[in-house]
Amino acid sequence: MDKTLRFTLDGRPIEARLGETVLEAATRAGVMIPHYCWHQALGNPGNCRMCIVEVEGAAKPQVSCRLPAREGLVVRSISPAARRAQCSALEFHLVDHPLDCPVCDQSGECGLQDYYMDIGRYKSAMREDKAHAGKRLALGPHIMLDQERCIMCTRCTRFVGQVSKSHELGIFGRGHRQAVDLVPGRALDNPYSGNLADICPVGALTDRDFRFQVRVWYLDSTESICPGCSRGCNIFVHTSTRRPWQNQGRRLARLKPRFSPEVNGHWICDEGRYGFLDFDSKRLGRVMRLKPVSEELSWDRAAQEVAAALRRKPVEGLAVAASGALSNEDWLAFKELFVDTLQARRFLFAPEPDQAGTEDQLLRRREKTPNLEGGKALGFGTKIESLGWDSLAGDIEAGKVWGLYVIDRDPAQAWGGRSRELLERLDLLIYQGPRQCLAGELAHYRLPATAWLEEEGHFTNFQGNVQGYQRALQPLGAAKPDWAIFADLERRLKP
Ligand code: SF4
Numbered sequence: 267m268d269k270t271l272r273f274t275l276d277g278r279p280i281e282a283r284l285g286e287t288v289l290e291a292a293t294r295a296g297v298m299i300p301h302y303c304w305h306q307a308l309g310n311p312g313n314c315r316m317c318i319v320e321v322e323g324a325a326k327p328q329v330s331c332r333l334p335a336r337e338g339l340v341v342r343s344i345s346p347a348a349r350r351a352q353c354s355a356l357e358f359h360l361v362d363h364p365l366d367c368p369v370c371d372q373s374g375e376c377g378l379q380d381y382y383m384d385i386g387r388y389k390s391a392m393r394e395d396k397a398h399a400g401k402r403l404a405l406g407p408h409i410m411l412d413q414e415r416c417i418m419c420t421r422c423t424r425f426v427g428q429v430s431k432s433h434e435l436g437i438f439g440r441g442h443r444q445a446v447d448l449v450p451g452r453a454l455d456n457p458y459s460g461n462l463a464d465i466c467p468v469g470a471l472t473d474r475d476f477r478f479q480v481r482v483w484y485l486d487s488t489e490s491i492c493p494g495c496s497r498g499c500n501i502f503v504h505t506s507t508r509r510p511w512q513n514q515g516r517r518l519a520r521l522k523p524r525f526s527p528e529v530n531g532h533w534i535c536d537e538g539r540y541g542f543l544d545f546d547s548k549r550l551g552r553v554m555r556l557k558p559v560s561e562e563l564s565w566d567r568a569a570q571e572v573a574a575a576l577r578r579k580p581v582e583g584l585a586v587a588a589s590g591a592l593s594n595e596d597w598l599a600f601k602e603l604f605v606d607t608l609q610a611r612r613f614l615f616a617p618e619p620d621q622a623g624t625e626d627q628l629l630r631r632r633e634k635t636p637n638l639e640g641g642k643a644l645g646f647g648t649k650i651e652s653l654g655w656d657s658l659a660g661d662i663e664a665g666k667v668w669g670l671y672v673i674d675r676d677p678a679q680a681w682g683g684r685s686r687e688l689l690e691r692l693d694l695l696i697y698q699g700p701r702q703c704l705a706g707e708l709a710h711y712r713l714p715a716t717a718w719l720e721e722e723g724h725f726t727n728f729q730g731n732v733q734g735y736q737r738a739l740q741p742l743g744a745a746k747p748d749w750a751i752f753a754d755l756e757r758r759l760k761p
Pocket residue numbers: 415416417418419420421422423446465466467468470471
């Protein structure tokens with residue numbers, strides 16, 4: 267039974283659920299009590315002692331992450347006694363902490379900096395030399411460890427024990443020699459390792475890709491949805507127009523998980539987190555007719571020519587390969603163009619094999635596109651069956667297909683060495699997508715589409731959750747959203 271308890275925190279009434287601790291109830295109510303080791307998804311070992319509070323009637327201060335909420339409890343987290351205890355805990359954590367802030371990637375989002383400014387500001391009593399430990403230790407492909415900065419909160423070892431269940435990290439040694447390190451013979455290479463940089467409250471575990479690239483206060487943040495698979499994890503997109511990123515030709519700095527209790531909890535996988543690294547590579551920005559005469563076109567001219575070409579031969583011989591990366595808005599315009607107006611009959615939207623991959627029990631899904639469900643809601647995959655790449659190849663070889671409209675798919679991944687020959691047999695090949703591929707090279711018309719971060723829209727994940735994403739970047743060149751391209755063609759083709 268969900269029983270509600272009431273207690274007082276700093277004079278304010280707080281409601282707690284039965285079994286909740288004071289720290290959990292306070293956090294849910296939006297009251298911040300300092301803490302490092304407690305994490306909503308990883309439990310409360312109570313070893314960092316930062317969440318110490320004064321409890322009326324108790325002989326000594328208590329750690330609020332292990333203090334069960336009780337009816338009538340009176341708790342003070344900002345009283346002089348509570349602040350003194352928290353400040354002492356912070357001073358203890360900083361005894362051996364190096365003064366790395368000017369060169370530390372965590373600077374600007376560090377739990378030590380934040381609490382020092384909020385509740386610390388003490389004059390250090392440390393006169394001895396600080397203990398030294400390992401620095402710049404590459405634990406795996408994505409994470410770097412600095413043992414000197416570690417405050418031994420054990421979030422990382424709990425993550426590899428409870429969440430990824432890969433057990434690569436342990437705590438070794440005792441006293442001032444105690445350190446987080448790899449289990450001998452192991453590397454930190456589990457598919458969720460990037461989350462360690464998020465949960466480490468200090469700069470001990472940092473992201474190798476993001477290291478030394480840009481200061482966090484120069485980042486802009488946009489709410490988005492990962493397009494890496496049909497889970498649709500909620501994320502923040504961090505972008506920067508500062509020099510280091512521009513010099514690398516990159517506009518995206520990093521992706522971070524955004525808490526969603528129904529979809530991804532606190533985590534994202536490494537495939538999704540680092541899948542953006544090629545976001546700006548091989549991008550298309552010009553509207554092109556490539557055959558018979560290569561020429562850059564205006565959108566108006568291209569739409570006019572493509573609309574005429576689509577009507578040139580019987581629609582029975584026209585095939586359309588669509589991607590599960592289309593948004594709900596794109597799918598609707600797609601249906602209006604190809605089903606309602608053109609009445610096309612050959613569709614390919616199944617993810618195999620070019621948009622399928624590894625799945626697991628935690629987050630990753632086999633379909634490596636975000637929105638097959640959005641298509642299904644309009645009948646694609648339910649009322650309208652999908653061709654496979656093999657049967658489409660057979661139809662092209664048999665001369666049953668004269669035209670192919672490819673939307674953000676790469677036939678070369680399915681057809682391998684046969685691709686060029688098959689694509690060159692077609693009288694009409696149209697490629698529409700954000701980046702170049704063989705179909706784009708061999709196409710008669712190549713239409714540049716925006717990538718997901720350059721538009722806003724909605725994806726429906728495999729659970730049926732419809733989730734919105736915002737525009738984080740400007741489109742490149744003349745690229746337009748898929749729905750706008752479909753709508754323009756539909757307007758011209760409508761009887
Ligand atoms: S490395 Fe970070 S997460 Fe791990 S114990 Fe140290 S401070 Fe905590």
